[in-house]
Amino acid sequence: MSEDAFLATYDPSAYGRLALTVDVVxxxxxxxxxAALLLKRDEPPQAGLWALPGGFxxxxxxLEAAADRVLREKAGLSGLHLEQLYTFGAIDRDPRMRIVSxxxxxxxxxxxFAAAARNGAGLRPAVIEVPxxxxxxxxxxxxxxxDGQERGPLPLAFDHADILALxxxxxxxxxxxxxxxxxxxxxxxxxxxxQDVHEAILGTALNKPAFRRRMLDRGWLxxxxxxxxGTSFRPPELYRFRQPR
Amino acid sequence: MSEDAFLATYDPSAYGRLALTVDVVxxxxxxxxxAALLLKRDEPPQAGLWALPGGFxxxxxxLEAAADRVLREKAGLSGLHLEQLYTFGAIDRDPRMRIVSxxxxxxxxxxxFAAAARNGAGLRPAVIEVPxxxxxxxxxxxxxxxDGQERGPLPLAFDHADILALxxxxxxxxxxxxxxxxxxxxxxxxxxxxQDVHEAILGTALNKPAFRRRMLDRGWLxxxxxxxxGTSFRPPELYRFRQPR
DNA sequence: CCTCTTATTCGCATTGTGCGAATAACTAAG
DNA sequence: CTTAGTTATTCGCACAATGCGAATAAGAGG
Numbered sequence: 001m002s003e004d005a006f007l008a009t010y011d012p013s014a015y016g017r018l019a020l021t022v023d024v025v026x027x028x029x030x031x032x033x034x035a036a037l038l039l040k041r042d043e044p045p046q047a048g049l050w051a052l053p054g055g056f057x058x059x060x061x062x063l064e065a066a067a068d069r070v071l072r073e074k075a076g077l078s079g080l081h082l083e084q085l086y087t088f089g090a091i092d093r094d095p096r097m098r099i100v101s102x103x104x105x106x107x108x109x110x111x112x113f114a115a116a117a118r119n120g121a122g123l124r125p126a127v128i129e130v131p132x133x134x135x136x137x138x139x140x141x142x143x144x145x146x147d148g149q150e151r152g153p154l155p156l157a158f159d160h161a162d163i164l165a166l167x168x169x170x171x172x173x174x175x176x177x178x179x180x181x182x183x184x185x186x187x188x189x190x191x192x193x194x195q196d197v198h199e200a201i202l203g204t205a206l207n208k209p210a211f212r213r214r215m216l217d218r219g220w221l222x223x224x225x226x227x228x229x230g231t232s233f234r235p236p237e238l239y240r241f242r243q244p245r
Numbered sequence: 246m247s248e249d250a251f252l253a254t255y256d257p258s259a260y261g262r263l264a265l266t267v268d269v270v271x272x273x274x275x276x277x278x279x280a281a282l283l284l285k286r287d288e289p290p291q292a293g294l295w296a297l298p299g300g301f302x303x304x305x306x307x308l309e310a311a312a313d314r315v316l317r318e319k320a321g322l323s324g325l326h327l328e329q330l331y332t333f334g335a336i337d338r339d340p341r342m343r344i345v346s347x348x349x350x351x352x353x354x355x356x357x358f359a360a361a362a363r364n365g366a367g368l369r370p371a372v373i374e375v376p377x378x379x380x381x382x383x384x385x386x387x388x389x390x391x392d393g394q395e396r397g398p399l400p401l402a403f404d405h406a407d408i409l410a411l412x413x414x415x416x417x418x419x420x421x422x423x424x425x426x427x428x429x430x431x432x433x434x435x436x437x438x439x440q441d442v443h444e445a446i447l448g449t450a451l452n453k454p455a456f457r458r459r460m461l462d463r464g465w466l467x468x469x470x471x472x473x474x475g476t477s478f479r480p481p482e483l484y485r486f487r488q489p490r
Numbered sequence: 491c492c493t494c495t496t497a498t499t500c501g502c503a504t505t506g507t508g509c510g511a512a513t514a515a516c517t518a519a520g
Numbered sequence: 521c522t523t524a525g526t527t528a529t530t531c532g533c534a535c536a537a538t539g540c541g542a543a544t545a546a547g548a549g550g
Binding site for chain 2: 017018019020057059060061062063064084086087089090091098100102
């Protein structure tokens with residue numbers, strides 16, 4: 001920004017009532033479907049609706065630090081990889097005042113996702129239902145995993161449905177040319193698990209031999225030599241993700 | 246964001262001094278190289294340095310409306326397609342106060358780019374020099390187009406070098422799976438011009454038959470039947486961009 | 491040792507792309 | 521009108537990436 005604009009137009013009373021927040025999409029998988037951790041609001045406005053964990057950005061706090069703090073305070077998590085998604089600035093996205101929010105995405109492996117849902121902070125997993133294919137975009141719905149279709153979707157607060165939709169869109173777009181997929185897996189995993197992650201995010205079935213070949217050719221997978229236990233048939237090899245180069 | 250955080254932590258004196266701005270990368274081509282329109286700052290801080298056009302976001306103004314207003318006020322342009330790039334929130338990116346800025350990207354065809362540089366608003370074209378290949382990322386430098394290497398790069402204000410770098414990165418990433426490239430061309434254009442745009446953005450030479458085939462197969466090009474004039478050899482066919490589907 | 495089930499590999503067709511060379515087409519000069 | 525000059529446009533072929541069905545391998549458990 002240029003300071004002429006500042007000097008010419010800055011009026012504290014006009015600009016002082018704009019607040020900045022961060023909202024974090026805590027995304028993981030639940031029963032092979034993408035899911036996010038949500039909080040049920042218990043005060044108006046939008047009491048009873050479900051919202052992403054979020055919080056105000058302090059004046060001496062970077063956006064990433066604010067998102068990290070939200071993660072720590074509301075989910076007991078720290079050190080997660082955060083990716084900025086988009087900044088939402090509709091005038092009336094929050095009925096109380098003008099609030100602009102920077103949305104972040106954090107990915108959780110299945111066990112950490114389940115653990116965060118159990119740690120008492122009130123976060124509840126909600127399966128994300130994506131009614132569009134590919135990267136078409138559009139609204140998404142969320143549903144409590146134990147509820148069937150008859151319970152209807154969970155109502156989302158503010159514009160959080162848009163934020164969730166964007167998280168899915170971004171993830172789909174980056175999935176096969178980046179290594180984001182591994183962030184949803186434990187340290188050691190099988191190729192089938194990796195394919196399950198991709199299929200859950202993309203919402204489509206993938207061809208097994210082709211997927212395996214593609215992933216191995218990427219050079220990101222390091223065989224551990226160990227095999228998964230607990231199967232009553234041939235156990236698959238366990239791989240580890242190794243940062244490219 | 247959730248309101249518990251608001252109630253628990255909101256302190257007007259602590260949060261009131263955070264300001265929100267938009268900065269707009271006005272990107273076009275100049276002599277076959279990517280270039281942006283910049284303003285020379287004439288007041289401290291950072292007087293004499295070059296900055297992106299930007300301005301504060303009004304309390305009753307969406308981010309896009311603010312960016313649009315900046316375009317109108319500072320470049321005399323309106324109705325351009327704007328794409329949100331990223332939100333920059335480093336604590337000390339502006340020495341005066343805490344300012345978070347949402348960066349937008351607007352693309353100008355070559356004639357509109359040149360016209361905007363001439364309309365008296367003080368915008369000057371600056372060629373962007375990208376020292377990295379592909380989507381590696383990293384810093385970029387800008388240079389006045391008429392200056393040679395001996396004049397050195399133009400000094401950029403604040404974190405605007407990062408914003409420009411991100412604009413290039415985003416453009417490179419979207420170039421061959423989206424139709425952004427057409428925004429840098431006039432209404433009717435030849436395949437060679439389209440290839441020149443791609444080569445300028447990507448910073449690499451492309452194979453002509455393959456490029457032509459790829460573009461025609463996309464289904465975005467509609468032959469006009471007319472041919473470019475003014476050549477002293479076989480004139481190429483002019484195409485028009487037609488929105489897919 | 492045999493069966494069951496999944497892991498892993500093979501073979502082949504199809505598609506997308508790189509690239510050099512050939513052909514077509516228009517302008518301008520003679 | 522003919523010819524040279526220059527670029528546009530198309531061809532032909534090699535090669536890499538991928539989809540997909542089928543074959544083969546391997547470990548668990550009886």
